[in-house]
Amino acid sequence: MKEVYSVKVAIAKMEHFCAYQERCHQEVTDKLRSIHMDSDEIDTIMVHLITEKFLNEERFARSFARGKHRIKQWGKIRIIAELKFRKINQNGINFALKEITPEEYNTTFDTLSNRHWESIRETNTLKKRKKFCDFMLRKGFESQLIYEKVKELESEERG
Structure with missing residues (x-):
């Protein structure tokens, strides 16, 4: 039997999940679905994570672009494709690319x-x-x- 979490416990888990490493909204939503949270609960938790600054798409995109370029030596085309795959909007992608001089x-x-x-x-x-x-x-x-x-x-x- 799968464990069922209360919203309070799920928030604590997601805060830890987001504090450990930058996350995009898609990753957090997928994680919440995997622990069987319903849509209303997911919305509540996402709002909390965003307002408490655990989750920030632009910050994620910037960090992602810097890391993938410097560590994995990816070019812009691959970085853009990966960010789009993670459903990052065009503004976020533009900010991310500015991280690479x-x-x-x-x-x-x-x-x-x-x-x-x-x-x-x-x-x-x-x-x-x-x-x-x-x-x-x-x-x-x-x-x-x-x-x-x-x-x-x-x-x-x-x-």
Whole structure:
């Protein structure tokens, strides 16, 4: 038998859940559904978490963008897609992207692309280029940046 929580207990659990790490509204709502709270209870708890500043979509989006860029070295396209998946609105996404300076973005892109290019052990130039481009696209960098970089790396390799 699943445990049934009172609103008071659920609020305490969700405060802890949100204090541990930044959360988006979607994550908290899903968590509340998983502990069998009904819609009215979820609304009450969500209002409490927002007014008590445990939950803040913009703060979540900013933190998410910073972390995913700096730690996982994701590009803007991947960050935007992940934020949309978490139902963050366009304003929140715009604020989040401002957390990454153009200098930091370009430095991350250059470092990651140079390191990955060097790590590919492929003698066939076309296959190497494809592996490189696929990897950088999966990381969420803009295709134009990637294609310019691949030309630059290939010309350096030729000498």
